[in-house]
Amino acid sequence: MPFKGDQLLLYGVQYATYALEVWVCVSLASSGRWRRLKGLGLYVASLILLDGVARPAISNFFGRESLQFYYFYWITDVVFALGAFLVICGFFRRACAQEDKMWKFVRLLLIFVFLVVLGVSTLSLTRHYTHLYDHFIIEFSQTLYFTCLVLNTLLYVMLQQLAIDDDELGLLVCGIGVQFAGEAACLALMHLTADNAMARVLIEFLAPGCTLAMLWIWVYAIGKTPQTVSSRQYQPGKNKGLVEAVAD
Secondary structure: OOOHHHHHHHHHHHHHHHHHHHHHHHHHHHHOOOOOOHHHHHHHHHHHHHHHHHHHHHHHHHOOOOHHHHHHHHHHHHHHHHHHHHHHHHHHHHHOOOOHHHHHHHHHHHHHHHHHHHHHHHHHHHHOOOOHHHHHHHHHHHHHHHHHHHHHHHHHHHHHHOOOOOHHHHHHHHHHHHHHHHHHHHHHHHHHOOOOHHHHHHHHHHHHHHHHHHHHHHHHHHHHOOOOOOOOOOOHHHHHHHHHHHHO
16 A cells, blocks of 8 residues: 555646646647547546546545445456557558558558457457456457557558658657557556555556656647648659558
8 A cells, every 4th residue: 555645646646647638639729720639539528527537436435445446447448458558559540541452451550459359359268167257348448559559560660661741640659659559567466466565656656657647748749740631752662662562
């Protein structure tokens, strides 16, 4: 259990996160970028409604140790994981805006990856004979977060290889990458140091801290990058060969 000072600091990080989530939505609306970034906006709005409003309400009504809060927490965690995956898909679509052939390949790859994650999570049911529902939603959420981290890394590499001149997209990808890295680190620490008190304190701060960093990067991306998306520097010979190689 964290010390009182640590608890106050954690509350400060959480409320700063809620404020930045609202700031992102307001920035999207005021800058006229909501339509172009509606997937990201809906994702942040879900964070505000579910994590900032619904989770505390359920916790206060039923108790943080209640079974109702436990199920609600993990169900909403699945919602966040699915939302993050859809945001990544939207980023891939934007990166492939000028390459229809590549997008067709990437779209099939994303569908295949999601089905693999669903299948691997379903296999967890065969390893457990009690609390099957619990194991499935937790396994699915954790596996999907790790998958999003890998996909986001591949997306960042693709942006560099295709020389896509889109500062806003690059910052958005970096921001959500920070969030995924934090989730992956928390899950790794949970499995490696489950009973370590210091590790538990670190885990409590790591996830909200990474979310806070992601939102700061997104606020900067929305407020400081150009209003219109710059067309990338297209190199016919180099990019055409890359597209054909990937699609084939």
